[in-house]
Amino acid sequence: MPTSFSNLQLAAPLARAVAEMGYEQMTPIQAQAIPVVLTGKDVMGAAQTGTGKTAAFSLPLLQRLLKHENASTSPARHPVRALVLLPTRELADQVAQQIKLYAKYTNMRSTVVFGGIDMKPQTAELKKGVEILVATPGRLLDHIEAKNAVLNQVEYVVLDEADRMLDIGFLPDLQRILSFLPKQRTTLLFSATFSTEIKRLANSYLVDPVTIEVARPNETASTVEQHFYSVPDEEKRHALKQIIRQRGLKQAFVFVNSKLGCARLARSLEREGLNTTALHGDKSQDERLKALAAFKSGEVDLLVATDVAARGLDIKDVPAVFNFDVPFNAEDYVHRIGRTGRAGASGLAVTFVSNTDARLIGDLEKLLKRKIELEAIEFDEDTPRGRINDGRRAWREQGEVGDPRDVLDAAPRERERERAPQRPQREYRAPAAPRDPFFDQPYVAPSTDAPPAWEATARPVKSVSANIKPKRKVAALFKAEPAPAVPDPAQAPAEQSS
Numbered sequence: 001m002p003t004s005f006s007n008l009q010l011a012a013p014l015a016r017a018v019a020e021m022g023y024e025q026m027t028p029i030q031a032q033a034i035p036v037v038l039t040g041k042d043v044m045g046a047a048q049t050g051t052g053k054t055a056a057f058s059l060p061l062l063q064r065l066l067k068h069e070n071a072s073t074s075p076a077r078h079p080v081r082a083l084v085l086l087p088t089r090e091l092a093d094q095v096a097q098q099i100k101l102y103a104k105y106t107n108m109r110s111t112v113v114f115g116g117i118d119m120k121p122q123t124a125e126l127k128k129g130v131e132i133l134v135a136t137p138g139r140l141l142d143h144i145e146a147k148n149a150v151l152n153q154v155e156y157v158v159l160d161e162a163d164r165m166l167d168i169g170f171l172p173d174l175q176r177i178l179s180f181l182p183k184q185r186t187t188l189l190f191s192a193t194f195s196t197e198i199k200r201l202a203n204s205y206l207v208d209p210v211t212i213e214v215a216r217p218n219e220t221a222s223t224v225e226q227h228f229y230s231v232p233d234e235e236k237r238h239a240l241k242q243i244i245r246q247r248g249l250k251q252a253f254v255f256v257n258s259k260l261g262c263a264r265l266a267r268s269l270e271r272e273g274l275n276t277t278a279l280h281g282d283k284s285q286d287e288r289l290k291a292l293a294a295f296k297s298g299e300v301d302l303l304v305a306t307d308v309a310a311r312g313l314d315i316k317d318v319p320a321v322f323n324f325d326v327p328f329n330a331e332d333y334v335h336r337i338g339r340t341g342r343a344g345a346s347g348l349a350v351t352f353v354s355n356t357d358a359r360l361i362g363d364l365e366k367l368l369k370r371k372i373e374l375e376a377i378e379f380d381e382d383t384p385r386g387r388i389n390d391g392r393r394a395w396r397e398q399g400e401v402g403d404p405r406d407v408l409d410a411a412p413r414e415r416e417r418e419r420a421p422q423r424p425q426r427e428y429r430a431p432a433a434p435r436d437p438f439f440d441q442p443y444v445a446p447s448t449d450a451p452p453a454w455e456a457t458a459r460p461v462k463s464v465s466a467n468i469k470p471k472r473k474v475a476a477l478f479k480a481e482p483a484p485a486v487p488d489p490a491q492a493p494a495e496q497s498s
Contacts, residue, residue, distance in 0.1 A: 003031055011066055013105035014059060021101060027052040028214035034060050037188065042209040044202050045190045053190045054098050057084075057158050062103055065131055065155075069107045078109050078129030080149065082156040085137055085177070087164040088308060089114040089285055090292060095160065096134040108132060113149075115139040116285030123148045137165065137173035144180060151180045162191045163198050163331075171201075178205055192335060224341040224349050228361075230374040231352045237268060239377050240322055243350060244274075251295070252320040253339050254304045257328060265324065266304040279305040307332050315339065323351035326360040330367040 005015070005023050026034070029047035036043055037060035047053055061082050070077050084099075086092045096112035103110060110132035111125040119142065126133075126148045133140075133149065143149040157178070159165070165174065187206050191198055194213070202209060231239045244252065254269075256262045259280040266278035277291045277300045288308075294300040296315055307327065321340045327333050333351075340347030353361060353374055365372050 008034060008059075010059065011063055011106075013066075014062055014102060016105050017102050018059070023055070027056075029053055029212065030056045032212045032214065033057065036210050036212070037061070037186075038063060040064070040186050042186060042206040043188045043190075043212060044206060044209040045188070045212040046194050047190070047192070047212075047214045053160065054095050055102070057160070057188050057190065058095075058099050058102055061132070061156050061158075062099075062106070062108060065108060066106065068131065071107050075127060075129030078131055079153040080130060080133045080151055081153060082132045082158070083151065083154050083177075083181070084132070084134045084158040084160060085140070085165070085174070086134065086160050087136065087168060087170065088161075089116055089136060090288060090308070091161065092134050092136050093289065099132055099134065103132070110134065113139050113143055114285070115142075116288075119143070119146075119148075137170045137177060140177060141173055144177070151177075152182060154181045154185060156186045156188070157181060158188045158190070159201075160190050162189050162201065163195060164335075166195075166197050166201070174201075192338070224337050224347045226337065226349045226351075228351045228353055228372050228374050229377045231354065231377060233354050233356075235379070236324055236352045236354075237265070238379060239352060240269075240324065241272070241274070242377075242380060243322075244320075247320070247348065249320050249348075251298070251301055251318055252303075252322055253318060253336070254302055254322045254324050255327070255336050256304065256306060257325040259306055261325070262304050262306050266302075269302060269304070275299070275301040276304060277302075279303055279308065281306065281308050307336070318347070320348040320350065323349070326351060326353060326357045326364070328360065330360070330363040333364055333367070 003026055005018050005026060010018065027047075029045060030052050033043055033045050033053075033056040037057060043057075045053065045056065047056075065081055068081060072078070084095060086095060092112050092114045096110060099110050109128070109130040111122070111130045112134040113122045113126070114136040115138055119139075122139075122143065123146070126143060135143075140149065144151070159174070165171075187209075189198070189202055189206060189209070229239060240254065243249075254265070256265060259282050262278050262280045263282075266276045269276040277294060279288055279291045283291070291300070291303065292315075295303045304324075307329075318340050321337050323333070323336060327336065337347070337349035340349065361372055
């Protein structure tokens with residue numbers, strides 16, 4: 001089995017591009033997968049993240065597609081012949097850039113389509129004709145429905161990071177996309193882990209695949225030094241800064257579990273003088289690409305990110321990864337620490353464990369099949385530290401005023417006091433309540449003859465409502481006779497005596 005790229009007998013344009021990129025020795029996944037893909041067989045490959053899977057499927061695809069190479073400007077001469085599907089926008093953009101570098105000395109056209117940006121520029125590229133299309137499933141379906149992408153001549157389809165695509169619910173989209181492809185094709189499935197769902201997917205769409213496993217499923221790279229520190233939540237930020245200072249780290253990934261916590265931690269570290277940027281799902285695609293570009297170029301020291309950046313991002317020479325939060329999914333730990341120690345380089349992975357992470361650590365022990373020993377960390381007493389509320393503000397300990405450990409609030413308050421002009425303090429006096437003039441009048445005894453005030457001012461009460469019409473008076477025909485007088489019994493005896 002060849003281990004050097006010079007022994008692969010690649011076409012001259014591809015060999016020239018590979019040599020310019022500095023590729024000499026193949027990684028294990030490349031050494032095993034490239035010869036098989038060159039024969040046109042289906043492949044089901046599993047490898048540790050960061051071992052060169054992109055070159056493992058890109059180079060043999062380009063080699064086999066060179067027979068269709070032409071310099072025609074007609075879009076009909078450049079149909080889509082290879083489709084590469086990936087779960088995230090960043091990973092799709094990264095793979096597309098790598099393929100362009102491999103094919104830059106050929107006439108093969110390639111482009112990438114993903115969500116979060118306008119479809120019009122992507123549509124214009126597709127209308128020109130491309131042989132290799134890199135896409136995320138959702139945006140590709142949009143172009144298929146708009147009839148911008150025709151896939152009836154696809155010869156190769158690659159499902160990269162397939163386990164991640166299943167985790168985020170892309171299975172229905174994958175099934176729809178694969179239904180548009182020809183039955184006769186070569187299918188390559190690459191994943192960092194092999195689960196039951198991945199094997200079921202492979203059995204449905206791969207024909208007699210060659211299984212390539214260069215590492216046990218869910219195994220972490222042996223070149224990564226791993227540490228688990230027992231740290232309370234309020235001390236994690238201080239522990240992060242201390243390890244960076246002690247180890248002399250120039251750059252690092254910092255992974256958190258939530259988008260809100262990611263933004264707050266990035267702002268907090270930025271306030272404390274660390275050159276930091278955030279990467280999470282709520283940012284626009286332009287902001288996410290700018291954050292990655294700044295981190296790759298070295299303009300940013302710390303990239304605080306959610307698991308959107310845990311898969312497949314190939315950023316060379318990142319010395320360390322910090323798990324500020326223990327991941328909810330144990331398999332994400334493998335992908336997170338795979339951002340360092342890539343392609344055989346050494347790296348550092350540090351995980352902060354609080355007292356509420358016992359269940360998550362238990363899941364991680366089952367995945368790694370080993371007991372995790374928690375280490376204690378000794379803080380430098382001369383470094384100010386304080387309790388934080390997710391990076392928004394510092395809290396004083398109960399009963400303490402002006403505590404210098406309020407690293408976020410103390411310094412700004414002191415600077416504001418120094419800048420403010422000295423003004424004499426005035427004693428605060430509560431405003432007097434308004435007096436009622438009624439109580440200032442002399443006492444006057446009420447008259448006994450005068451009627452009460454409420455009777456004098458009272459209005460007569462109408463016996464009949466104003467809404468009821470009065471009865472019409474009618475002349476009486478007969479006059480009622482008066483009732484006979486009743487004699488007084490006291491006067492009757494006197495009249496009889498007279």
